[in-house]
Amino acid sequence: MNDITFASQLLQYVITGITIGSIYAMVAIGFNIIYNVTDIINFAQGEFVMLGGMMMVLFHVSLGLPILLAFLFTIISVTLVGVIVDRFAIRPIRQPSVLTLIIATIAASILLKGMAMFAWGKDPLDLPAFSGRNPIRLLGAVIQPQYLWVIGFLGVTVLLLTFFFERTIAGKAMRACADNPDAASLVGINVKKMIMLSFSLSAAIGALAGIVITPISLMEYDRGAMLAIKGFSAVILGGLGSFPGAIIGGLIIGIIESLGAGLVSSGYKDAFALIVLLAVLFFKPSGILGNIEISKIKRF
Amino acid sequence: MMKKAGKKALAKAMFAVSMFLLSGIFIFSCTSKKIDDKAEVYKVGAVFSVTGPTSFLGDPEKKTAEMIVEKINADGGINGHKLELVVYDDEGDATKCNLAVKKLIEQDKVSVVIGPSISGNSIAVVPVADEFETPLVSCAASYKIVMNEETGKPYKWVFKTPQSDSMAVEAIYTHMQKSGITNIAILSDTSGFGASGRGELAKYAQQYGITIVSDEQYDPKDTDLTAQLTKIKGNAPQAIINWSVGPTQVLALRNRSDLGMNEIPFYQSHGFGSRKNIEQAAGTAEGVLCPLGACNIATLLPDSHPQKNVTMKYMEEYKAKYNEELSSFGGHAWDAMYMVTAAFEAVGSDKAAIRDYIENIKGFVGQHGVFNFSPDDHNGLTKEAFSMVVVKDGDWALVE
Numbered sequence: 001m002n003d004i005t006f007a008s009q010l011l012q013y014v015i016t017g018i019t020i021g022s023i024y025a026m027v028a029i030g031f032n033i034i035y036n037v038t039d040i041i042n043f044a045q046g047e048f049v050m051l052g053g054m055m056m057v058l059f060h061v062s063l064g065l066p067i068l069l070a071f072l073f074t075i076i077s078v079t080l081v082g083v084i085v086d087r088f089a090i091r092p093i094r095q096p097s098v099l100t101l102i103i104a105t106i107a108a109s110i111l112l113k114g115m116a117m118f119a120w121g122k123d124p125l126d127l128p129a130f131s132g133r134n135p136i137r138l139l140g141a142v143i144q145p146q147y148l149w150v151i152g153f154l155g156v157t158v159l160l161l162t163f164f165f166e167r168t169i170a171g172k173a174m175r176a177c178a179d180n181p182d183a184a185s186l187v188g189i190n191v192k193k194m195i196m197l198s199f200s201l202s203a204a205i206g207a208l209a210g211i212v213i214t215p216i217s218l219m220e221y222d223r224g225a226m227l228a229i230k231g232f233s234a235v236i237l238g239g240l241g242s243f244p245g246a247i248i249g250g251l252i253i254g255i256i257e258s259l260g261a262g263l264v265s266s267g268y269k270d271a272f273a274l275i276v277l278l279a280v281l282f283f284k285p286s287g288i289l290g291n292i293e294i295s296k297i298k299r300f
Numbered sequence: 301m302m303k304k305a306g307k308k309a310l311a312k313a314m315f316a317v318s319m320f321l322l323s324g325i326f327i328f329s330c331t332s333k334k335i336d337d338k339a340e341v342y343k344v345g346a347v348f349s350v351t352g353p354t355s356f357l358g359d360p361e362k363k364t365a366e367m368i369v370e371k372i373n374a375d376g377g378i379n380g381h382k383l384e385l386v387v388y389d390d391e392g393d394a395t396k397c398n399l400a401v402k403k404l405i406e407q408d409k410v411s412v413v414i415g416p417s418i419s420g421n422s423i424a425v426v427p428v429a430d431e432f433e434t435p436l437v438s439c440a441a442s443y444k445i446v447m448n449e450e451t452g453k454p455y456k457w458v459f460k461t462p463q464s465d466s467m468a469v470e471a472i473y474t475h476m477q478k479s480g481i482t483n484i485a486i487l488s489d490t491s492g493f494g495a496s497g498r499g500e501l502a503k504y505a506q507q508y509g510i511t512i513v514s515d516e517q518y519d520p521k522d523t524d525l526t527a528q529l530t531k532i533k534g535n536a537p538q539a540i541i542n543w544s545v546g547p548t549q550v551l552a553l554r555n556r557s558d559l560g561m562n563e564i565p566f567y568q569s570h571g572f573g574s575r576k577n578i579e580q581a582a583g584t585a586e587g588v589l590c591p592l593g594a595c596n597i598a599t600l601l602p603d604s605h606p607q608k609n610v611t612m613k614y615m616e617e618y619k620a621k622y623n624e625e626l627s628s629f630g631g632h633a634w635d636a637m638y639m640v641t642a643a644f645e646a647v648g649s650d651k652a653a654i655r656d657y658i659e660n661i662k663g664f665v666g667q668h669g670v671f672n673f674s675p676d677d678h679n680g681l682t683k684e685a686f687s688m689v690v691v692k693d694g695d696w697a698l699v700e
Contacts, residue, residue, distance in 0.1 A: 009530050012559075016526040023523070122355040124547040126580050133582075135558050142526075142559050217523035218547050218580065222353060226521040261527040267490060267517035269527075 008140025013262040019147040021254020022154040026209035027231025028246035030202035036178035037198040040101040044109035046228030048203045052210025053219030057125045082203025116221040124218035150212045239290020336380040345404030347415040352392035357417040360630030368637045397421040405432045411649040414636040420492035429457040435655040439632040446678035454678040461635035468570045469500040471591035471686040473508035485514035485537035489544035497543035545571035550580045557584040573628035591686035595631035595667035631667030
C-alpha cells in the first residue's frame with residue numbers, strides 16, 4: 001500500500017503540476033485580456049480568483065444554493081466586481097498613463113482584499129468537491145476528481161475564448177482595440193466599453209479559477225497576491241499578450257514547481273520556476289511565444 | 301412680557317433638572333466603581349498581528365487582552381488605578397512591528413509591552429526593549445526570543461509566555477519513543493515557525509533514537525502539498541510530522557488522505573491547536589496527534605489538574621463575550637496580561653520594578669502551564685506544559 005515506484009511518483013508530480021499549472025494559466029489569461037486591450041497589468045487579478053472562491057462558498061455553502069445556480073451567481077457577481085473596478089478605479093483617472101492605471105489596480109486589489117477580510121473573516125473557507133473526494137488511481141498515482149475539473153475548466157475556457165475572439169463582433173472589436181485603440185475608435189468601436197468588457201471577462205475567468213481551486217486548497221482573503229505573482233510569471237514566460245503563451249507558461253511553471261519539489265528540494269520549489277523564467281527571458285526576452293516587434297509598439 | 305418670564309422660568313427649571321440629573325450620574329458613577337480618577341493610569345502596550353497572514357494568532361490575542369482589561373476595570377482597576385491598553389497591529393510585518401513598539405514606548409508611554417504574536421517580529425524588537433529599558437512579554441514561541449545565544453543568558457528585558465518549540469518536539473519524540481517509532485519524515489513550512497521547528501526536530505532526533513528519512517518544505521501560501529507527500533511516501537517512514545501554522549496544516553491532512561497514506565501516523569505541531577482545523581480537514585484529521593497546552597483541552601482535564609480552574613474560566617468568559625471557539629493562541633495573551641497586572645498590583649508602574657517582579661514570578665498558574673521564572677529562565681515552562689492529544693470523532697481526546 002505504501003510502496004510507490006519512481007515512475008508512479010513522477011506521474012504524480014506531473015499530474016499535480018498540470019493541475020496547479022492550469023490555475024496559473026487561467027490567471028495568466030486574465031492578465032493578458034486586460035493587457036491586450038489597455039496595455040496595463042491588472043494587479044487585482046489574484047483578487048478576482050479569491051473572490052470567485054469566496055462567493056462560491058457564500059452561495060453554495062452559506063446560502064445552500066444548488067451548485068449550478070451558485071456557480072452562475074458567483075460568475076455574475078465577480079464579473080460585476082470587475083465592472084466596478086473598471087468604472088471606479090480605471091475610468092475616472094483624468095490623465096491615464098500606464099503607470100497610474102497600474103497603481104489604481106494595486107489600490108483596487110488592496111481594497112478588495114480588505115473588504116473580503118471583513119466580509120468572510122480571516123479563516124480559510126472550504127467548498128465541497130464537485131464530484132466527491134474519492135481519488136481515482138492510475139498506475140500508482142492518485143488523481144482527485146477535482147483535478148480533472150480544474151483541467152477541464154481550463155480547456156472549456158480556452159475554447160470559449162477562442163470562439164469569442166475569432167468569431168464574434170465583440171471579440172474582434174476587442175482585438176482591434178488591442179492592435180490600435182485610436183484606429184479602432186475611428187471605425188466606431190467604443191474603446192471604453194471594450195475596456196470594461198476586458199475587465200469583466202478577466203474577472204469572470206478569475207472567478208472560474210477560484211471556484212475550481214477552492215475545493216482543493218481552501219480559500220482565504222489574502223490568497224490572491226500569491227496566485228497573481230505565479231500567474232504573472234506565467235504571462236512573462238509565455239510572452240506578454242499571447243493566449244497560447246499564457247497556457248504554456250502556466251503549465252510549465254506548475255510542472256516545474258511540482259517536479260522541483262519532488263525530485264530536488266521542496267524548500268527551493270519557487271526558485272526553480274523563477275530560474276527557468278529568468279533563463280527563458282535571457283535567451284528570448286519576449287517570452288516563449290511573445291513577439292519582440294509587437295512588444296516594442298506597446299507602451300509597457 | 302409674561303411670555304418671556306415664563307420662558308425664563310422654564311429654562312431655569314430645566315437647568316435645575318439637568319444639573320440634578322448630571323450630579324446624580326456623577327454620584328452614581330463615583331459610588332459604583334472604585335477606580336480613583338486622580339490616580340495614575342497604568343498603561344500596557346500590545347503589538348499583535350491582528351491582520352495579515354498570521355491574523356489567526358493576533359486576533360484572539362487582541363480579543364483576550366481587551367476582554368481582560370475590560371474585566372479588571374469593571375472590577376475597580378488595579379489598587380484603584382485604571383488599566384489602559386493600547387493595541388497596535390503589525391500585520392505580521394517586522395518593520396511595522398518595530399515602529400509600533402517604539403511608538404508604544406515613546407509616545408504612549410506604556411510601562412510594559414505584550415506581544416508581538418510571531419517569533420520573527422519578537423526577535424526583531426528585542427533590541428528595542430533593551431534600548432528603552434522596557435519590559436516586553438512576547439506571545440511567540442521561539443526560544444531565541446528570550447535566549448541570547450552568544451552569552452547563554454536570557455535577554456534582560458524580554459520574557460515570553462508560549463512554550464518553546466523544543467518542548468513540543470520533545471513531547472512528540474517522547475510519544476514516538478513509547479510507540480516504537482524510529483524512522484520519520486518531516487514536513488515544514490518556510491515561515492519562521494516552520495523553520496524553527498525543523499531545526500529543533502533535527503537537533504533532538506538523535507537523543508530520542510530517531511532517524512529523519514525525509515525532510516520536505518513548502519511555502520506557507522502553497523495550494524498543494526501532493527508533491528512533497530508523494531516523495532515522503534516513496535521513503536516509507538513510520539510516521540510523519542508536519543510543522544506549520546495556517547491552512548497548510550489542513551492541506552497536508554487532505555493531501556495525505558488523497559494519497560492513501562492514512563495508515564502512517566501523523567503528528568502536527570502545537571500550531572494545530574484550534575478546532576477550526578479539525579472542521580476544515582473534513583474528516584481527514586482523525587487520529588492525528590499533537591502536543592497541546594492545557595488551555596486547548598480545558599474540558600478534558602481531570603478536576604485535579606492544577607490548571608483546570610483557570611482554563612475553564614477563560615474558556616467560558618471568552619465564549620460568552622465573543623461567541624466563538626477559544627483558540628490556544630489567545631491563552632498566550634491571557635498569561636502575559638495577568639503576569640503584567642500582577643506586577644502592577646505588586647510594584648506599581650516603574651519599568652525596572654516590573655521587570656524584576658516578572659523575573660521572580662513562581663508558581664503562576666496560567667493557560668499554558670505553571671510558570672516558574674528565574675534570572676536564567678525567562679519562559680518559565682518545561683515540556684510537561686504540553687499534553688499529547690489525539691483527534692477522535694472530530695474533537696480532541698487525551699492520549700494515555
